[in-house]
Amino acid sequence: MANRRDFLKQAGLGAAAAATAACAKTEAPAVQTDKKTTIKWRLQTYAGSALGEHVIKPSIESFNKIANGEMVIELYFADQLVPTGELFRAMQQGTIDAVQSDDDSIAAPVDIRVFGGYFPFACRYSLDVPVLFNQYGLRQIWEEAYGEVENVTWLSAGSWDPCHFNTVQPIKRLADLKGKRIFTFPTAGRFLSRFGVVPVTLPYEDIQVAVQTGELDGIAWSGITEDYTVGWADVTKYFLTNNISGAWIGSYFANTNSWNAVPPHLQELFRVCMDSSHYYRQHWYWGGEAHLRVNGGKLQLTSIPDDEWKTVEDEALKFWDEIAATSPRAAKVVGILKDYNALMAKAGRPYRYG
Secondary structure: OHHHHHHHHHHHHHHHHHHHHHHOOOOOOOOOOOOOOOEEEEEEEOOOHHHHHHHOHHHHHHHHHHHOOOEEEEEEOOOOOOOHHHHHHHHHHOOOOEEEEOOOOOOOOOOOHHHOEOOOOOOOOOOHHHHHHHHOOHHHHHHHHHHOOOOEEEEEEEEOOOEEEEEOOOOOOHHHHOOOEEEEOHHHHHHHHHHOOEEEOOOHHHHHHHHHOOOOOEEEEEOHHHHHHOOHHHOOOEEEEEEEEOOOEEEEEEEHHHHHOOOHHHHHHHHHHHHHHHHHHHHHHHHHHHHHHHHOOOOEEEOOOHHHHHHHHHHHHHHHHHHHOOOHHHHHHHHHHHHHHHHHHHHOOOOOOO
């Protein structure tokens, strides 16, 4: 709230200063100066402060250091300036300059938004995401889609952690999911509702208390690394080893006017820092997922038998076909996902098992 008040106060002072300047009358000529003005951005991430320390803060700190005063990015965490569901519109209007989130959570007005976040079983491992974007054409599709949206520029996509359940009660059979109130992403929730899950949407920072008060039965928003990092492992008891996706797809977006105001060398620096952020998450999550399963100590592992879980995997393919029918571009993405996963299966170990 303090950040929001400061944000609004600064906006008000800026408007007052502009009005004063417009009303002032003077005969003095404009003074020319060689002093460069520092470019300032406000960037808000989907992540709360504890998670943001890993998923974005190191790269933004590096950018600010290397930019050497030419540009400064002010980083804000989940809901500090704008509620997550309003991030896209705020960025489009220029209230904030940039966003780190998935397309799904910010309700991006594009037909491919469902593939952001956790599109069920699209990815088995985190490396699938950069390969799909850089070698299988998803980058070009995302650029095309956001090229049709006024004043928003899509910049880059990367992978996060897999999507597991951490719950108050153990999940050992598919039937155990029925009636469970689960905090998750929009498209993931839409899919999981087929198995009796009740998807719940709440502000990110309210999730831990919602579990403690019984408003939520669990969370399907992350892997085990985030469960420990953000405190969810302190209020749940069980971690389901089955997942509905091997990696979350998240992106960086910018207000187009803000992006175009940045000189080319600083645009390139920002691209490098985004890649640095993508790389950091690859090893942070990959190592954390294994280490905390074995040594975490807070969550008991449970598993749904493979033959039962295959029911979920088979249903995902039906879900894919339903999404493909929504637009030619969505059909193109689904086609790429099918071709890619078929190739990975043929490649065998270590790309795919079973």
